[in-house]
Amino acid sequence: MELDVRRLFLLAEIAEYGSLTAAAEAMMYTTSAVSQQMRRLEAEAGQTLFERHARGVVLTDAGAALVARARSIRRELAGAQSDLDALSGLRAGSLRIGSFPTASASLLPLVLTQFARAHPAVSVSVKSALRDPLRELLLMREVELALLWEYDWSPFTDEEIDTERLVDDPTVLVVAGSSDVGRSGPVDLSSLAAARWIIRADGHPVADVLTRSCHAAGFAPDISYDAHDYQEAQAMVAAGLGVALAPRLSLTNLRDDVRLVPLDPRIPVPVRRILLGQLKGRKSTPAMLGFQQTLREAAKAMPQTFGRPGQLGSVNI
Template identity: 60%
Template sequence: MLNVRRLLLLTEIAEHGSLTGAASAAGMTASAASQQMSRLEAEVGQPLLERLPRGVRLTGAGEALVARGRAIRRELRAAQADLDAFARLDRGTLRLGSFPTVSASLLPLALTRFARAHAGAEVVVRSAMLAQLREMLHTGEVELALLWDYRWNRVSDEALTLTHLLNDPTVLVVPANSRLLDEPEVSLRSLAAQHWIIRADNHPVAEVLRRSCRLAGFEPRIAYESHDYQEAQAMVAAGLGIAIAPRLALTNRRNDVRLVRLGADVPAPIRRILLARPENRMPTPATLAMIDILHAVAERFTDTNLDRNQLGSVRRVGGPRAPRA
C-alpha cells in the first residue's frame, strides 16, 4: 500500500523541481524529504527520481505517480472544502426528533431561526411518541430529539446525553364564563364533583389527571375523551367539563376558554422538556447550532413569559372575565 503523504511529497517535488523547495513547502528539512523519497522508492521497488547537480528529474514511474498524486491532492482539497462547508453550516442535514406538543409551540420558532442563520443546511423533523423517539436516537435515525418526562417516569438512559430545556407546568382549562374564575385560588380537592375532559388512548396527560385526582382523594368523572388538545378545548368551551393540560399544549388557546393555576394543596405535576443526543456520537456543527437555538427559544416559553406573551390569561386570582351565557 502506497503511503499517501509520501506520494503527495513526490508531487510537491515535481512541482518545485527540487527536494529543497518541496521540503520548505512541506515544513520539513531537505534531509527528511530525501529520506521519505528513499522509503517511497523502496515501497514501489524502483527509482522515482534522478538526482541531478541542480535539482531532480522524475523517472517514468515517478511521472505516473505524480499524475495520481495530483488527482489525490485535488480530492483531498475538495474533501476539506466539504468539511469546511459543513462546519460553516453551508451544507448538511440535521435529523431532529420531536413530539406534537413542542412541534406546535416552540419548535416552529427554532426552525425559523435556524433557517435564517444557516440557509444552506436542511432540517428534517420526525414526530413520534417518547419510546419511538428514544429508539430513533439509538438507531441513528435522528441526531437530536426533544423528549419529555414527569417525576414518575424519568428518562434515564446511559446511551443518551440529556439536557434540561425547560419546565412545562400543568394548568386547569375552564370555560371563559366559569365560576371557578371567581375563586382566589382553585384547589384540586374542590373539583371532585366536576366532570372532566380527558385525552383518549391512554395519553400521558390522562395519567397526569388520574394521579393528581387520586392524590386529592377522588376519582375523576370522565365526560369526554378527546383525541387532541383543540378538541379538548372545544368541549371545555361547550361546558361539557373541565380539563388539565401541559402549558405548551395550550400555546394556541381558544378565546372561549381560560387557564387557571391549581392551588398548592396538590402540587400540579411539572413536565420536563429535555434535549437528547446519542452519548457515543460526536455532535455535528448543525446539532450544536440547533441546541443553542432551542435553549434561546425556550426562554420565551418559560412560565413567566408564557403568562405575559403566549397564553394571555392564566389566572390564579379573580378579575375581569367574559360574561356568563
C-alpha cells in the same frame, strides 16, 4: 511495498520547481535529504521516477503518473479539510431530531426557525412519535437528539440515554370563556369536585394527570367526554360539556372561546418536565451542539409561559 504519500508530495514539489535543489530550498530541506527520500520512493515504486540533467530533472512516465496522483490526492485532502471546516462552522451538515406531538406543535417550530435562520446550510429532519418510540429512535440511531417528557410518577429512565431538563410545563385548567371559574385567580382543584371533566382518551398520560390530581384533591372526576386531541378537548370545553386539565405546552393554539386558569400553587400541581435526550457516549456533532444551544436559549426565554425548572410558571388568563 506501499507508496509513502509524503514522498509523493515531495516528488510533486520537485516536478513543480524543476530540480531537487530548488525544491529542497523551497521546503527548507537539505538537497541530500530530498535525494534520500526520492531514492526510497523509487525503491517503493520499483521504477525510475526522474532523470537528472544539468538544468534539473525530467520526469519519467512513472514519475509523471505519480505526480498526477499526488496532485489529485492533495486536492482531495484540501477538499476534505474544507468539508470539515464547513461542518465545524455549521456551513454544511445534517441533523435528525425526534419530538413528541405537543412539542412539535409548539416549542419545536420556534427552535427550528431560529436554527435555520442562523445555519441555513444545515439540513434538519424531524420524526414525531410517542415517548417509547422516541426511545427506540435514539437507541437505533435514527435520530441524534429527541425531545422527551416525564412526570414524577412516570420518569424517563434508560441506561443508554442521557437526558437534560430543559423546561417545566405546568398543568393548567381549561374552562369555557363564559365560565366564572378562575376569575379571581388560581383555583383549588377541590372546589371542582362537582364539575364534569373532558379527559384524554386511549390511556393518554394526561388522563393519568387528571385522575391523580382529582384523587389527591379528594374526589373522583365525573368524565363527560373522551377527547382524542387537545383541539377536540378545547371544543368540548367551549361547548359547555365540562372542564379539562392539560399541560400548558399543549395549548399554544388556544381557541378564543376558552380560558386557561392556573391551579393553586399551594397545593401540589402536576408538572411535566420537558427533556432533551441523546445516546449516552455519542459525541455531539457541530450541528447537534448548535441545535442544543438554540433549544436551551428558546427554553430559557419562555419562563413566563412554561416555567423554569422547579417553578410552576405563570399563565395569562
